[in-house]
Amino acid sequence: MRKKYLVGFIAMLMIVSTVLSGCKGTGPEGNASQEVTADGKTVLNLWTPQWDDLSADWFKKNIDAYNKSQDDVVVKVEFIPGDAWEQKIKAAQAAGTSPDITTMNYNKIVFSAQQGTIKPLDDYVDSKIWEDLYENVNEFVSYDGKHYAYPMLLEPSSILYYRKDFFEEAGLDPDTPPKTWDEFIEYGKKLKQGKRVGLAAAGNTTELGWTHWGLQAMVGGSPVNEDWSEATINSEPFEKLLTFWSTLYKEGILPKQAPGPYTDIKPLAEGRAAMQINGSWGISELRNSYPDVLDKIGIAPVPTPDGDQDVPTASLGGWTLTIDGNSEHPQEAADFIAYLLADDPEIMIDFFKNVTKFSKFSARKSVDEALKSDPDAQNDEWRKMIAEEVVPYAVAEPIYAWDFSMSYANAVERVYLNKKNVKESLTIAEKEINEYIKVNNYEGTNPNQ
Known part of the structure; x- marks a missing residue:
């Protein structure tokens, strides 16, 4: 770990370099960078990860349309490769x-708001745009009574995919x-056959750490209390969850060696798994x-203990747009965000x-x-079901320390890999989390409390 003095020195050098190059910074003591075009228009810079060509084309098309409608502002977009995203963001914040x-993804919003690195949008946009958000998502972008981001998309982490043809072979209703x-x-036992597994799902510690957030919410459990003190x-919720998950292994439904990430x-598409828990990106x-196997595949919410599916079955990842905490043009930035994400539904459709x-x-x-009136969306049963x-x-996605998710994942692995008693495994995880809280002075640091 770098010493804080070294980090501070490097950050200082970067800020000095920025000033010498004629560009104002956005650090805690700096001003937002200001750029003006040859014809006097204010430049708003936008950074986004480089997801794929279609996403990039969508951004460019809509930014071009917005720029043509503006007299005084022009938006410039920079696409940053995913493997360089975090590093570039941190370097820019340090350098101003x-x-x-x-x-920004959802689980960074609250801490960014607390630290002042992003601005609340409420003073710059029509309050009606918040009424258009689903209630649970409204909470994702809020801190201390204000909204600090506007959602672009949602990506459920857990959906049940299954092969209808294998259901029919096993005498199950597809x-x-x-x-x-x-x-x-019961279905998993009937569907496993030869080298084909009954279910493919999270297969290593890291995957168990983040893919089970929805399952934990499903049973009403959290690894730490609300003020992060214990x-x-x-x-009982975690005992129930670990017992269920380990049963999938004991019955040979879920293999100890996952058939893929x-x-x-x-694994599902190639017929190596009869069912698979995967995200909506699947x-x-x-x-x-x-495309050749689409008519053989069905999707559904992940099963729940009692079959009630009006409960969480997934966590939601995804991206939002935010305004830098030291932007000199928050109104103009908010106007663009509202145009792209919160105005004409056809843009997002x-x-x-x-x-x-x-x-x-x-x-x-x-x-x-509006999608209900779109023929393609109307006929898309998968979209309708998930929506x-x-x-x-x-x-x-939770904002507590990732270490807590890893303690959970290790507890799961101790049970199904090492045949540890569920209660004993959870006792070890409890000790790990309490030790982390003590060593890191974590009690009372939840920004939502």
């Missing part, structure tokens, strides 16, 4: 060169996927890479329909309502 507008945990186990992982739908992969192939979802009620049965109940 952050852009006016930045994409139009009736399992809803309860008991049915899930571990709550050694409790969680983010890859290939839809895009299936439609682009495996184009994104969900033509860019993501309905594998990403809207946080806006008006967009989902109506998964997204409204899903939870935000």
Whole structure:
């Protein structure tokens, strides 16, 4: 770990370098960078990860349309490769060169708001745009009574995909996927055959750490209490969850050696798994890479203990747009954000329909309502199911320390890999989390409390 003095010295050098080059910074003591075109228009810089060509084309098209409608402002976009994203963002914040507008994922919003690195949008936009958001998503972008980001997309982390042809072979109704945990186990035992596994899902510690956030919410559990003062992982909800998950292994439904990474739908598509828990991004992969098997695949919410699916079955990842905390043009930046994400539903319909192939979802009620009139969306049962049965109940990715998620994941692995008693494994996790809280003075640091 770098010493804080070294970090401060490097940051100082970067800021000095920025000033000498004639560009004002956006650090704590700097001003937002100001750039003007030859014809006197104010430049707003936007940074976004480089996802794919279709997404880049969508950004360029809509930014060009916006720029043509403006007399005094021009938006410039920079696409940053995903593997360089975090490093570039941190370097810009340290150097005071952050852009006016930045994409940000949900679990960074609260801490960024608390630290003042992003501005609240409420003073610059019509309050009606917040009424258009689903209630759970409204909470994702809020801190201390204000809104600090506007959602671009939602990406549920857990959907149940299954092979209808394998259901028929096993004597199961292909139009009736399992809803309860008991049915899930029963179906899984019937579907496994030879080298084909009954279920593919998270297969290593890191994957277990983040893919089970929705499952934890499903059973009403959290590894730590609300003020982050004490571990709550050694409790009945987690006993129930670990017992269920380990049963999938004991019954041979879920293999100890995963047939592929969680983010890859290939095991299901290639017939090596009869069911698979995967994120909504699997839809895009299936439609682009495996069109020949689409009619053999069904999707559903992940089964719940009692079959009640009006509960969380997934966590929601995704991206938003935010205004830099020291931008000198927050009104202009907010105007663009509102134009792109919160105004004409057709802009976002184009994104969900033509860019993501309905594998990403809207946080806006008006967009989902408008999609009901779109023939392609209207006939897309997968989109409809996820939008109506998964997204409204899903939870935000947690903002507590990643170490807590790893303590949970290790607890799961101790049970199914090492055959550790569930209660004993959770006791170890409880000790780990309480030790982290003590060593890091973590008690009372939850910004939402």
